[in-house]
Amino acid sequence: AQSVSQHNHHVILSEAASLELGCNYSYGGTVNLFWYVQYPGQHLQLLLKYFSGDPLVKGIKGFEAEFIKSKFSFNLRKPSVQWSDTAEYFCAVNAGYGNKLVFGAGTILRVKS
């Protein structure tokens, strides 16, 4: 069975600081990898996704993530965070079409202005 672990449950940063959120998954086969964001009081929105090809994936709002197969990792990065990035971030994995999406526990990011 697939599982996803996110290393930090709460992260507090000042504006303009760099961000890296860790995500590791366990699954032996080919996987699709996702980062979703949930702003306060809103629904889940897709930030970025990896299916194949270039392991460095760029998403919306200046976010990017790097898939490192040997480490089973898919860490999310942003060079300079803004107050508006305050949200909860979920890493998720599935084994492709028709397979359920398994979420990590989430990381709550608070950006201080």
Add this chain to the structure above:
Amino acid sequence: DAMVIQNPRYQVTQFGKPVTLSCSQTLNHNVMYWYQQKSSQAPKLLFHYYDKDFNNEADTPDNFQSRRPNTSFCFLDIRSPGLGDAAMYLCATQGTSGGTGELFFGEGSRLTVL
């Protein structure tokens, strides 16, 4: 335009009073999912439909049922809500064969149990 629509957005019910949440989609996707998300927790899969085939997660309580009368609609029935069932319920769809496996989420239905 919203592609996965959940109703109601907010539902308040009394302990033990049945509740039905609905989900409709305009994407013509084969797969539909229901997730439960409690405060500060990851979404937890309750069940999903692959076309009309129903797949229940092993740890989904019997209190939770689902119906999918056609491709566009899916319902979540909670037969006797308890205080522990207060949560956000998320509906999601997944595209056709050969696709990338991305899920499209609705805005959720927040259930309060008094």
